[in-house]
Amino acid sequence: MTATATSNYIGEAMRATSALAPPSLADNPGLLAWNLFVMTAAFCLGLMMAGRQARRLWAARSIDHPTDPVSIYRIIIFLAGCAIASRGGAEAVSLWSWSSGDVATIERIAELKRWLDPLSIACGFTWMGLHMLAEPMIEHQLRKAPLPVDMWSRWPQLRRPVLVLVVSLLMATAAVGLR
Numbered sequence: 001m002t003a004t005a006t007s008n009y010i011g012e013a014m015r016a017t018s019a020l021a022p023p024s025l026a027d028n029p030g031l032l033a034w035n036l037f038v039m040t041a042a043f044c045l046g047l048m049m050a051g052r053q054a055r056r057l058w059a060a061r062s063i064d065h066p067t068d069p070v071s072i073y074r075i076i077i078f079l080a081g082c083a084i085a086s087r088g089g090a091e092a093v094s095l096w097s098w099s100s101g102d103v104a105t106i107e108r109i110a111e112l113k114r115w116l117d118p119l120s121i122a123c124g125f126t127w128m129g130l131h132m133l134a135e136p137m138i139e140h141q142l143r144k145a146p147l148p149v150d151m152w153s154r155w156p157q158l159r160r161p162v163l164v165l166v167v168s169l170l171m172a173t174a175a176v177g178l179r
Helices: 003-017 029-059 069-100 103-144 152-177
Strands: none
Touching (some): 069 103
16 A cells, blocks of 8 residues: 555544544444553563563573573563564554544554564564474473472562553543543
8 A cells, every 4th residue: 555545544534533543443432442451551561571581581691592491481482572562562552643633643653563563473473483493392391300380479570560451451541531
Protein backbone atom coordinates (compact mmCIF):
# COMPACT_ATOMS: atom_id res chain seq x y z
CA MET A 1 0.00 0.00 0.00
CA THR A 2 1.44 3.39 -0.91
CA ALA A 3 1.69 6.31 1.47
CA THR A 4 -1.18 8.06 -0.35
CA ALA A 5 -3.44 5.03 -0.12
CA THR A 6 -2.57 4.63 3.54
CA SER A 7 -3.29 8.32 4.17
CA ASN A 8 -6.64 8.03 2.38
CA TYR A 9 -7.60 4.92 4.36
CA ILE A 10 -6.58 6.46 7.68
CA GLY A 11 -8.31 9.74 6.82
CA GLU A 12 -11.56 7.96 5.93
CA ALA A 13 -11.37 5.79 9.03
CA MET A 14 -10.79 8.80 11.26
CA ARG A 15 -13.73 10.71 9.77
CA ALA A 16 -15.99 7.68 10.15
CA THR A 17 -15.11 7.08 13.81
CA SER A 18 -14.60 10.63 15.05
CA ALA A 19 -10.93 9.71 15.51
CA LEU A 20 -11.57 7.88 18.78
CA ALA A 21 -10.48 4.42 17.69
CA PRO A 22 -9.64 2.34 14.64
CA PRO A 23 -12.76 1.20 12.76
CA SER A 24 -12.52 -2.37 14.09
CA LEU A 25 -12.72 -1.07 17.68
CA ALA A 26 -14.79 2.09 17.28
CA ASP A 27 -18.14 0.56 18.22
CA ASN A 28 -16.83 -1.45 21.13
CA PRO A 29 -15.20 0.60 23.92
CA GLY A 30 -14.72 -2.52 26.05
CA LEU A 31 -12.68 -4.17 23.32
CA LEU A 32 -10.68 -0.99 22.82
CA ALA A 33 -9.91 -0.79 26.54
CA TRP A 34 -8.99 -4.48 26.61
CA ASN A 35 -6.62 -4.06 23.65
CA LEU A 36 -5.03 -0.92 25.12
CA PHE A 37 -4.49 -2.77 28.40
CA VAL A 38 -3.13 -6.01 26.93
CA MET A 39 -0.82 -4.38 24.38
CA THR A 40 0.54 -1.80 26.83
CA ALA A 41 1.16 -4.47 29.46
CA ALA A 42 2.72 -6.82 26.87
CA PHE A 43 5.15 -4.09 25.82
CA CYS A 44 6.16 -3.25 29.39
CA LEU A 45 6.42 -6.84 30.62
CA GLY A 46 8.21 -8.05 27.46
CA LEU A 47 10.69 -5.19 27.77
CA MET A 48 11.26 -6.01 31.44
CA MET A 49 11.88 -9.68 30.62
CA ALA A 50 14.19 -8.98 27.68
CA GLY A 51 16.11 -6.38 29.69
CA ARG A 52 16.54 -8.72 32.63
CA GLN A 53 17.84 -11.53 30.43
CA ALA A 54 20.14 -9.14 28.55
CA ARG A 55 21.64 -7.97 31.88
CA ARG A 56 22.07 -11.58 33.02
CA LEU A 57 23.70 -12.59 29.72
CA TRP A 58 26.05 -9.62 29.90
CA ALA A 59 26.94 -10.21 33.57
CA ALA A 60 27.79 -13.89 32.95
CA ARG A 61 29.56 -13.39 29.61
CA SER A 62 32.97 -14.20 31.07
CA ILE A 63 31.92 -17.49 32.71
CA ASP A 64 29.13 -18.83 30.47
CA HIS A 65 29.82 -20.17 27.00
CA PRO A 66 27.17 -19.28 24.38
CA THR A 67 26.23 -22.97 24.00
CA ASP A 68 25.91 -23.67 27.74
CA PRO A 69 22.36 -24.70 28.66
CA VAL A 70 21.95 -21.65 30.88
CA SER A 71 23.03 -19.34 28.05
CA ILE A 72 20.65 -20.99 25.60
CA TYR A 73 17.84 -20.68 28.16
CA ARG A 74 18.58 -16.99 28.68
CA ILE A 75 18.74 -16.33 24.94
CA ILE A 76 15.39 -18.09 24.43
CA ILE A 77 13.77 -15.97 27.15
CA PHE A 78 15.44 -12.82 25.77
CA LEU A 79 14.04 -13.50 22.30
CA ALA A 80 10.58 -14.22 23.71
CA GLY A 81 10.66 -10.94 25.61
CA CYS A 82 11.79 -9.07 22.48
CA ALA A 83 9.03 -10.64 20.39
CA ILE A 84 6.32 -9.75 22.88
CA ALA A 85 7.68 -6.27 23.58
CA SER A 86 8.04 -5.29 19.93
CA ARG A 87 4.65 -6.66 18.88
CA GLY A 88 2.79 -5.32 21.91
CA GLY A 89 4.63 -2.00 21.73
CA ALA A 90 3.86 -1.45 18.06
CA GLU A 91 0.16 -2.14 18.59
CA ALA A 92 0.02 -0.11 21.82
CA VAL A 93 1.56 2.95 20.15
CA SER A 94 -0.86 2.55 17.25
CA LEU A 95 -3.89 2.38 19.54
CA TRP A 96 -2.76 5.16 21.88
CA SER A 97 -1.97 7.53 19.00
CA TRP A 98 -5.17 6.95 17.02
CA SER A 99 -7.16 9.70 18.71
CA SER A 100 -4.47 12.32 18.18
CA GLY A 101 -6.28 13.49 15.06
CA ASP A 102 -2.99 13.85 13.18
CA VAL A 103 -3.26 11.66 10.10
CA ALA A 104 0.45 12.01 9.26
CA THR A 105 1.49 10.75 12.71
CA ILE A 106 -0.95 7.87 12.59
CA GLU A 107 0.31 6.97 9.11
CA ARG A 108 3.97 6.96 10.29
CA ILE A 109 3.04 4.79 13.27
CA ALA A 110 1.11 2.38 11.03
CA GLU A 111 4.17 2.09 8.78
CA LEU A 112 6.46 1.58 11.80
CA LYS A 113 4.11 -1.15 13.02
CA ARG A 114 4.35 -2.89 9.65
CA TRP A 115 8.15 -2.82 9.94
CA LEU A 116 8.15 -4.08 13.54
CA ASP A 117 5.69 -6.94 12.99
CA PRO A 118 8.13 -9.02 10.87
CA LEU A 119 10.88 -8.30 13.41
CA SER A 120 8.61 -9.54 16.20
CA ILE A 121 7.77 -12.69 14.29
CA ALA A 122 11.46 -13.23 13.46
CA CYS A 123 12.30 -13.06 17.18
CA GLY A 124 9.49 -15.54 17.84
CA PHE A 125 10.61 -17.93 15.11
CA THR A 126 14.22 -17.73 16.32
CA TRP A 127 13.12 -18.36 19.91
CA MET A 128 11.06 -21.40 18.83
CA GLY A 129 13.80 -22.75 16.56
CA LEU A 130 16.45 -22.36 19.24
CA HIS A 131 14.16 -24.09 21.72
CA MET A 132 13.60 -27.00 19.33
CA LEU A 133 17.35 -27.37 18.76
CA ALA A 134 18.37 -27.04 22.40
CA GLU A 135 15.49 -28.85 24.10
CA PRO A 136 17.14 -32.31 24.34
CA MET A 137 20.36 -30.82 25.73
CA ILE A 138 18.57 -28.67 28.28
CA GLU A 139 16.31 -31.52 29.41
CA HIS A 140 19.32 -33.84 29.73
CA GLN A 141 21.17 -31.24 31.79
CA LEU A 142 18.15 -30.67 34.04
CA ARG A 143 17.80 -34.40 34.71
CA LYS A 144 21.45 -34.81 35.81
CA ALA A 145 20.96 -33.37 39.25
CA PRO A 146 17.30 -32.66 39.81
CA LEU A 147 16.78 -30.05 42.46
CA PRO A 148 13.46 -29.09 43.92
CA VAL A 149 12.09 -25.91 42.43
CA ASP A 150 10.98 -23.54 45.16
CA MET A 151 8.76 -21.15 43.22
CA TRP A 152 6.79 -20.03 46.27
CA SER A 153 9.69 -18.10 47.71
CA ARG A 154 9.89 -16.09 44.48
CA TRP A 155 6.34 -14.67 44.66
CA PRO A 156 7.61 -11.24 45.81
CA GLN A 157 9.40 -10.99 42.44
CA LEU A 158 5.99 -10.65 40.79
CA ARG A 159 5.16 -7.37 42.56
CA ARG A 160 6.52 -5.16 39.78
CA PRO A 161 4.87 -7.10 36.92
CA VAL A 162 1.53 -7.05 38.77
CA LEU A 163 1.95 -3.30 39.31
CA VAL A 164 2.56 -2.90 35.55
CA LEU A 165 -0.66 -4.83 34.88
CA VAL A 166 -2.66 -2.69 37.30
CA VAL A 167 -1.29 0.59 35.94
CA SER A 168 -1.87 -0.54 32.34
CA LEU A 169 -5.45 -1.50 33.16
CA LEU A 170 -6.09 1.83 34.88
CA MET A 171 -4.59 3.77 31.97
CA ALA A 172 -6.63 1.89 29.39
CA THR A 173 -9.84 2.23 31.39
CA ALA A 174 -9.26 5.95 31.90
CA ALA A 175 -8.37 6.52 28.24
CA VAL A 176 -11.54 4.83 26.99
CA GLY A 177 -13.75 6.20 29.75
CA LEU A 178 -12.64 9.79 29.17
CA ARG A 179 -13.15 9.73 25.39
